[in-house]
Amino acid sequence: MSKKSKIFSSILKSNRKAISYFYYKYIFLIIIFGCILTGIIFYKLDAHIILFGDTPSALGEYVKTVATGLGGALVILGLWINNRRVAEQTRQNNIAEKGQINTRFKDAATLLGSGNVSSVISGIYALHQIALESSEEDDIQRRYVNIIHDILCTYVRENTDTIINEDTGKEWRVNSEPTIVIQTIMKVLFKNNEFIYSDYMTDLSNCVxxxxxxxxxxxxxxxxxxxxxxxxxxxxxxxxxxxxxxxxxxxxxxxxxxxxxxxxxxxxxxxxxxxxxxxxxxxxxxxxxxxxxxxxxxxxxxxxxxxxxxxxxxxxxxxxxxxxxxxxxxxxxxxxxxxxxx
Missing domain, CATH: 2.160.20.80 (E3 ubiquitin-protein ligase SopA)
Structure with a gap:
């Protein structure tokens, strides 16, 4: 790339925002005046006679043709700009939704760590709902499915306690969480019809x-x-x-x-x-x-x-x-x- 090309490219990059603003604000005027100017130039070149013959109505037909072309161009441009706006709005909505999921995930994880049984169960279902929604998104968003799967499995494993009989030294394991909590985790992991966790290796070793x-x-x-x-x-x-x-x-x-x-x-x-x-x-x-x-x-x-x-x-x-x-x-x-x- 030549030195002049590099300088021109640098100017475009540094002024991209200003150029974009000017483009979207005045594009309609640019197209209108561009079409009129093109029509005048072709008129000077006798395009109306070439297209419609040397008749009194040739000029009128030519003007209608130019106007029709101008109208079509403006309609196409309007649709394109509208699609760009919809795409941008969708992008902004996705960003907002991801932010909401992050907040919901933190809130649900907090509930899971509470000592109240009803709050823990609410946290389990909240995490599972986030996993269901994330399973239908892109790869980045789908990471929540694996994370939530690991959290629920770890919760079951870590809430298994070992009790030691001081007299005999015998050890046995018990579940420190109420049965309803473990039952709920088993339900969302293995009884959901979506099978969203089936691709992952599940570690439920040393559990009760x-x-x-x-x-x-x-x-x-x-x-x-x-x-x-x-x-x-x-x-x-x-x-x-x-x-x-x-x-x-x-x-x-x-x-x-x-x-x-x-x-x-x-x-x-x-x-x-x-x-x-x-x-x-x-x-x-x-x-x-x-x-x-x-x-x-x-x-x-x-x-x-x-x-x-x-x-x-x-x-x-x-x-x-x-x-x-x-x-x-x-x-x-x-x-x-x-x-x-x-």
Missing amino acids: FEDIDFDNAHFSNVDFTKTKFIRSTAQNCSFTSCYMENSFMDGMDFSDTSFDKVIFDSSHIKNTSFVSATLKECDFWNTIIFNSNFDNTRLNNVDFKDCIFEGDITFNNTILEKYTLEEIRTKSDILTKLTNNI
Whole structure:
């Protein structure tokens, strides 16, 4: 670029605002006078005779043509300017909306940190609503979905306390938050029809879920490692690519639930129902299973390798019904690959 071009470009940049103001203020006058001047020039060149012939009405027809062209140009210009104004207004509205979301996010997070149960629940729903709205926006705005997902999961994990018996030294974990709070978080994370959090890996390890209703929930890519499930229901749910290693389950109801690629290794499962469930590509290696029911369960490539079966364990009306528990714990991976799976 030559020195003159650089100087001219610099002048344009430094005076862009003034040029823009002049342009939008006088553009209509510029077009009007430009069209009139062009019409006069072509008139001097006998354009009216060329277009309409050497007749008394030629000049009138020519003037009408110029006026029509001028009117069309002004209409097009007006539409363009109006579109620019609408676009600018939309941009300003988006900026204002983003500012409002920032404020709403801070207010909702503050509610979540309050000690009042109703305020905490309000904060949960407020954050979820922001996530729903943000999920339909651009990539920058969508970041709120991931942030809110992490906040809610962290809230559940951090509100799990460990209690130590001073006499025996025995430790056990309890949830320090009321059940209704945990229930609400589970509802917005896994029972929403929009599935806005399904793309994220969910960490709910080392948590306690007691007396929670998981019915009809959808769990995908969730880490439940070392988590306790006590007297909760998870009927008609779906678990896909989930980790439940070293978990503890007592009094759980997984009836009519689907498990696909779920790992239960080294867990302790007692008094739990898997009636009419579907287990596909699941592992129960080194798991203790006590007084649990697998009746009418569809088993496809399920491995109970080295499981410890205690109490009353039933596999009625399943592909493993005719086998002993010892056979199940040693070769279930082969037995459940059979093509005549129920």
